[in-house]
Amino acid sequence: MSVTSTTVLEPHALETGRDVRLFARSNPCPNTSGLAPTYLQANLIILPSKYASDFRLLCARNPVPCPLIAESSNPGRWDSVRSHVPGLDGPAVLTDVDIRNDAPKYNVYKDSKLVKSGCLNIVEEWTDDHVAFIIGCSFSxxxxxxxxxxxxxxxxxxxxxxxxxxxxxxxxxxxxxxxxxxxxxxxxxxxxxxxxxxxxxxxxxxxxxxxxxxxxxxxxxxxxxxxxxxxxxxxxxxxxxxxxxxxxxxxxxxxxxxCGVTPQEAVMRANLEGVAMAHSPGYMLLLDCKDSDITS
CATH class of the missing domain: 3.30.2040.10 (PSTPO5379-like domain)
Known part of the structure; x- marks a missing residue:
């Protein structure tokens, strides 16, 4: 199936992770449980770059609730990622993506306080200093x-x-x-x-x-x-x-x-300075890799 950002489809008809991303980019989308079966779904946490190394360490020390799959290829990059999964490179995880738009709903935190809930994009909040982290989701x-x-x-x-x-x-x-x-x-x-x-x-x-x-x-x-x-x-x-x-x-x-909402809890308890962002719980970012890519 070929889907563009202007294609009109019901969410249940979307077959791939890319289909769901392009649909969510310009259409209201329900919670993503059951969408694009076999494609991995992911949690998002987006932080100022000065907290990136601490967050990687948090994931390494807590791999069950915070399994790190990928992150922005460089600070400020919302369109490419580098993988943390052995044997899976960044393009295999995610291509043709706009992390600011392609999850159905987002939450925004300022100084560790939730200031926006369920917004449809984070274009205004994103800066060249932000790093997006992609965390595994049990919907997968x-x-x-x-x-x-x-x-x-x-x-x-x-x-x-x-x-x-x-x-x-x-x-x-x-x-x-x-x-x-x-x-x-x-x-x-x-x-x-x-x-x-x-x-x-x-x-x-x-x-x-x-x-x-x-x-x-x-x-x-x-x-x-x-x-x-x-x-x-x-x-x-x-x-x-x-x-x-x-x-x-x-x-x-x-x-x-x-559950990959765990990092959002960690952000709220950490008294971070500046703007952090995340998906809204249940409204995940769909990836290009499939369950067979991480279980084989």
């Missing part, structure tokens, strides 16, 4: 789960995945101190969890296998209310029942993965 393994008959509920229900702030500390790096993991959650039956773990384990570049599962995991992670995610939609069963109401008589349990 959802195609593999679906192929195994384990389609996540939020995809079936066309909702955004719920994401929660935890009390699990990140290993600090430079200015990035005092932050905690963010996790995403997909419910599964207890009997399916061994297969879910096996399928997602090989996706280490996009968070890998679950960190925890079961209702007891909420206490361990410091999550007080399953129905009150900090980002995304509250979880429900197929019939619309709130997930927590099933806990006493059904084996559908919450399963938690590391």
């Amino acid at each position: 393994f959802e195609s593999a789960l679906a192929r195994a008959g384990l389609t996540p509920l939020h995809t079936t229900l066309k909702r955004n995945v719920p994401m929660y702030r935890t009390t699990i500390p990140l290993s600090p790096a430079g200015v990035f101190t005092g932050s905690t993991f963010v996790v995403s959650m997909r419910p599964y039956r207890m009997s399916d969890i061994p297969r879910v773990r096996d399928i997602t384990r090989v996706f280490s570049a996009t968070h890998g296998e679950p960190l925890a599962w079961g209702w007891q995991a909420m206490e361990a992670l410091g999550i007080e209310d399953i129905h009150s995610p900090q980002w995304g939609d509250a979880p429900i069963a197929l019939d619309g029942t709130p997930l927590g109401r099933l806990s006493q008589y059904d084996d559908l349990v919450p399963v938690f993965w590391g």
Whole structure:
């Protein structure tokens, strides 16, 4: 399929990462879960260059919630990246891109405070000093789960995945101190969890296998209310029942993965100076590489 920035298509008809980027560049786009199956989806964090080395170290010390895939080829470059994935060069990760426009929605932070939420581009905020970091996203393994008959509920229900702030500390790096993991959650039956773990384990570049599962995991992670995610939609069963109401008589349990919203939490807790930017949770940047490129 050939898609240009003026092509009129429904998002579900977009077949490649490039298709989604070009569509999002000039059209309202829903959350990206389920779009362009098998193409990697990515979180964005965009920082003034003086914080770049500390952020790389944060990712190296916390590879589960912050798996670094690529970054701007040079400060100020919004149209090319260099890869951090062995065997995958920058053009294989991402070409024909405008990082300022090609995620469906963005958040903007000034002096570590959120000042814009859900904006459609960051052209005005971008400067020649900014560096974009591309972090793996768990949406990338959802195609593999679906192929195994384990389609996540939020995809079936066309909702955004719920994401929660935890009390699990990140290993600090430079200015990035005092932050905690963010996790995403997909419910599964207890009997399916061994297969879910096996399928997602090989996706280490996009968070890998679950960190925890079961209702007891909420206490361990410091999550007080399953129905009150900090980002995304509250979880429900197929019939619309709130997930927590099933806990006493059904084996559908919450399963938690590391989440690429974690760096946004780190930015808000780091008291950074200047303007930082990120994707809006659930509205990811689609890449040109595929799940087979990181699992083979």
